[in-house]
Amino acid sequence: MCDDEYTPPRPDLTERQWLDLDDSIVTTGRPAAEPVAGAAGSGVGRRTVLGGAVAGAAALALLPQAAQAAQAARAASGAPVDKFPLPSRPGPGGSYAVLVTGDAGTGNEAQYAVAEAARKVCRTEGVGLAIGLGDNLYENGPESAHDDEFHTKFEKPNTGIDVPWLMVLGNHDCSGLIPGSGGDPSRGDREVAYATTSRRWHMPARYYSTALPAGPGRGAPVVEFFAVDTNPVASTVTQLDPYFRWDGPYMREQRRWLDSALTASRATWKIVIGHHPYLNNGKHGSAGSYDGFTIGHYTSGVHLRELYEEVVCGRADLILSGHDHTQQILEPTKRSRGTRQIVCGTAGKKGDGKAHDDQPARWQDFGQHGFMVMKVSTGKLTIDAYTVDVATATATRVHRFTSTSALRARS
Incomplete structure (x- = not known):
């Protein structure tokens, strides 16, 4: 969920239980069982706010009917999509950007400003692949595989960044009754279906891997990305x-797949990409204590922490x-056993400007929009962090991180 959204008043509620809580919680922070004098009639209830948001999103989804119908007709025609191809060899400098x-x-x-700034950097840096780390369509995710928001919130802003985009599902992409709850993971199937009609959007399944080769006949891949769906073990309901x-x-199937895929991979660099972070100094906190919650099977993300620690840590070089x-x-x-966490969630929204935890950090920014560019070769991985001035749509490189030793090389 976002910085300006609700979080559950206690863990492991269903969406209906959350919506049925007394309106006084909004202004008093107390459930109906804890009446407070003067609370009645004060403020706007959670049911009103969230119900209005859901109804508004449903109404908006009906507006661009002509565009949706045109896209649906194209999909129904069965015509193959001329997708942007995955890069098959490193660039002139020996790296994938x-x-x-x-x-x-x-x-x-x-x-739109971040995308414009990124487009200029991509052109200069020779970017051949992009990664979208979830919350692809705020606030409720797509209403269908042909929702016009795929155009207005993905295709249109990213025009000119004409490369495959490795996409993962975020909590907003899997909204249930409550925007951003992650309460209806099945909605993510609409984004998988959309990938069959888009040149850019690459999501062959809800979780998948993509390897970039060293070049024809050159042995092991340079890097392999493992895209995971974190929503069922990080939902707020x-x-x-x-x-x-x-x-x-x-989740049992996904865990078995991820374990097997990491074991089988011969790539020099192994990178797991998923919406919810393992470690995090921002407002939402780290897996196992999301938004200050530390109990229950949901809300805290405790089972996502287990997945990261038991399957990913010490085996993947990065979690994005x-x-x-x-x-x-x-x-x-010590817990991550050499695996490094990267957080990059500022392409459409920005944080509150301050740190909320003290996980050891090489560099961090909590109050600006931006993006990153990764360059990876067999012998080196570099990440450049950019902030973006929205008014001028210009990017400034503010930090560079370089590693010359993958976990595989150190093991």
Whole structure:
């Protein structure tokens, strides 16, 4: 959820239980069982605010009917999509250049300004691949695989960044009754379906891997990206569909896949990309204590922390995440066993300007829009962090991080 959104008053509520809480919680922070004198009639209720948001989103989804119908007709025709191809060899300098963005899909001035600034940098740096770290369509995700918001909040702003975009699902892409709750993971299937009709959007499944080769006949890949769906184990409400529960078939299948894929990978650099971070100094906090919660199967993200620590840490070089509207290049910790957390969620929204935790950091920014560019070769990985002035749509490189030793080389 975003900096200006609600978080549950206690962990492991269903969306209906949250909506049925007494309106007094909005102004007093207390449930109906704790009446407070003078609370009645004060403020606007959670049900009113969130119900209005859901109704408004549904109404907006009906407006661009002509555009939706045209896109649906193209999809129904069965015509193959001329997709931008994945890069097949490193660039002239021996590196792949990759744009990294997150939490972009607002459709607001900031998103368009960040995309314009990134477009200029991509041209200069020879970017051949981009990554979208979730929350691709605020606030509720797509209403269908042909929702016009795919155009206004992805295709249009990113015109000119004509490369494949490795996309992952964010909590807003999987909204249920409550925007950003992650309460209906099945909605993510609409984004997978959209990938079949878009030249840019690359999402062959809800979780998948993509390897970039060293070149024809040159052996092991330079880098492999492992895109994961973190929503069922990081939602702010209890999952009601047994398939998507934290311990249900979907997460068991995904865990087995990720474990096997990391084991089988021969890539020099292994990078896991998922919306929710493992470590984080921003407002939302780290997995296991999201938004200050430390109990329950949901809300806190405790089972996502387990997934990271038991399957990813010590095996992947980086975890790339959005969710928090900040940019952070954090240092590995004893728990992460050499795996480094990168947070980049400022392409459409920005944070509150201050740190909320003290995880060791190489560099971090909590109050500006921006993006990152990663350059990766067999012998070196570099990340350049950029901030963007929205008024002028100009980017400034503010930090460079370089590593010359992948975990695989050190093991």
